[in-house]
Amino acid sequence: MMRNGIKNKKVILAVCGGIAAYKSIEILRLLKKAGAEVRVIMTQSAQWFVGALTFEALSGQSVFKDMFQEGSEASFRHIDWAREADGVIIAPATANTIGKLANGIADDPLSTFMLAVASPVLICPSMNTHMYANQAVQRNLDTLRSDGYVVVEPASGQLACGTTGPGRLPEPEEIFDRFLGCLSPKDLVGKKILVTAGPTIEPIDPVRFISNRSSGKMGFAVARAAEHRGAEVTLISGPTHLADPMNVTTIRVRTAEEMAGHVFQQMENADVIIKSAAVSDYGPKESEAHKIKKGKNELVLHLQQNEDILKVLGQKKKHQILVGFAAETKDLEKNATQKLAEKNLDIIAGNLVGSSDSGFESDTNTVTLFFKDGTTESLPTMEKLEVAHILLDRIATKVLRAAKAPKSTKN
Numbered sequence: 001m002m003r004n005g006i007k008n009k010k011v012i013l014a015v016c017g018g019i020a021a022y023k024s025i026e027i028l029r030l031l032k033k034a035g036a037e038v039r040v041i042m043t044q045s046a047q048w049f050v051g052a053l054t055f056e057a058l059s060g061q062s063v064f065k066d067m068f069q070e071g072s073e074a075s076f077r078h079i080d081w082a083r084e085a086d087g088v089i090i091a092p093a094t095a096n097t098i099g100k101l102a103n104g105i106a107d108d109p110l111s112t113f114m115l116a117v118a119s120p121v122l123i124c125p126s127m128n129t130h131m132y133a134n135q136a137v138q139r140n141l142d143t144l145r146s147d148g149y150v151v152v153e154p155a156s157g158q159l160a161c162g163t164t165g166p167g168r169l170p171e172p173e174e175i176f177d178r179f180l181g182c183l184s185p186k187d188l189v190g191k192k193i194l195v196t197a198g199p200t201i202e203p204i205d206p207v208r209f210i211s212n213r214s215s216g217k218m219g220f221a222v223a224r225a226a227e228h229r230g231a232e233v234t235l236i237s238g239p240t241h242l243a244d245p246m247n248v249t250t251i252r253v254r255t256a257e258e259m260a261g262h263v264f265q266q267m268e269n270a271d272v273i274i275k276s277a278a279v280s281d282y283g284p285k286e287s288e289a290h291k292i293k294k295g296k297n298e299l300v301l302h303l304q305q306n307e308d309i310l311k312v313l314g315q316k317k318k319h320q321i322l323v324g325f326a327a328e329t330k331d332l333e334k335n336a337t338q339k340l341a342e343k344n345l346d347i348i349a350g351n352l353v354g355s356s357d358s359g360f361e362s363d364t365n366t367v368t369l370f371f372k373d374g375t376t377e378s379l380p381t382m383e384k385l386e387v388a389h390i391l392l393d394r395i396a397t398k399v400l401r402a403a404k405a406p407k408s409t410k411n
């Protein structure tokens with residue numbers, strides 16, 4: 001299974017002759033940054049818009065742009081590349097190429113290669129709004145969808161040709177995210193997953209607050225991974241700088257109280273609840289209506305404990321699978337297993353915070369999973385999206401399956 005999707009995977013990026021061809025350079029860069037080995041196919045028309053040399057330099061491989069070329073090692077490139085590909089992105093996909101693919105035409109490197117591909121394919125149409133609305137184009141896109149290709153809806157807006165409407169190639173980050181989804185297994189279809197993320201902030205006065213260093217990256221990664229795997233995801237997040245994940249219902253909150261309200265409202269609907277938010281344990285007993293002025297040498301703040309959302313969820317839960325996170329600075333196992341039992345969790349993901357490659361703010365995390373049945377699993381340091389996929393793997397196999405298994409009956 002694809003974990004973070006594309007690390008060390010062979011990805012084919014196909015570029016057609018559309019005005020958005022320049023955006024494919026950024027898609028190539030994102031793929032390379034994520035560790036993919038990228039090969040590029042360009043149509044003849046694409047080369048009017050962007051030079052093959054740019055793709056050659058960035059991918060480190062020669063671009064496949066001529067069907068017939070001297071030299072035996074290049075003779076069957078359309079077959080070899082198709083056989084070796086783990087996934088294919090066509091961006092931008094022109095009306096012309098879409099028509100060819102829907103009708104099985106093989107008269108250039110891309111269309112010929114596509115007939116031999118067996119791996120997942122993401123098609124990103126981009127064209128003038130009227131071309132996009134054209135019945136033949138829409139008919140061809142329907143054919144491609146029913147043939148099993150994933151088609152990304154173009155964005156709406158002002159297009160290079162002057163018209164306004166759908167037809168714009170989505171941003172490269174969006175295409176990259178959709179491609180990760182295209183490669184992910186769809187084992188969570190029909191599941192409703194509630195995720196919490198980020199810190200909460202507890203106001204002291206109108207300009208100051210108590211909070212913590214949670215960036216929200218772990219929870220957002222869990223929400224993205226669950227969405228990639230087909231789940232219906234609701235994300236409740238405290239203040240973060242992260243953009244809402246695609247196709248995820250995202251509710252932004254500020255305080256622990258607001259988070260509690262939304263979580264309890266949503267819990268009934270959820271099959272799985274994954275609480276990765278770093279909710280403030282304490283908040284000021286009273287928040288001042290006006291800014292506290294400087295004056296006294298010492299200032300005493302009275303704090304009171306916030307409601308323990310995870311504990312309440314553990315008490316109230318019925319059918320739900322409940323997963324928590326424990327960020328500790330010491331005694332990880334002791335603290336995590338204690339929290340697992342006290343809060344009636346199915347899994348707790350424990351991580352030591354404080355190093356630069358794990359915990360708050362970092363893109364990677366070093367996590368140990370503690371399960372209700374007493375087993376543990378220590379994961380090496382890895383991308384948070386990868387940690388999220390492993391956590392979902394365990395939820396999908398170990399916990400969801402156990403919950404579904406028929407109770408043994410005596411007769």
Ligand SMILES: Cc1cc2nc3c(=O)[nH]c(=O)nc-3n(C[C@H](O)[C@H](O)[C@H](O)COP(=O)(O)O)c2cc1C
Nearest residue numbers: 016017018019020043045046094095096097126127
């Ligand atoms: C300036 C210019 C911009 C174009 N932009 C697009 C476009 O965004 N989408 C599209 O489907 N066709 C566009 N075309 C038309 C395609 O280049 C043309 O249909 C070509 O045959 C596509 O070939 P290909 O599918 O092999 O790349 C454009 C043509 C020109 C001259």
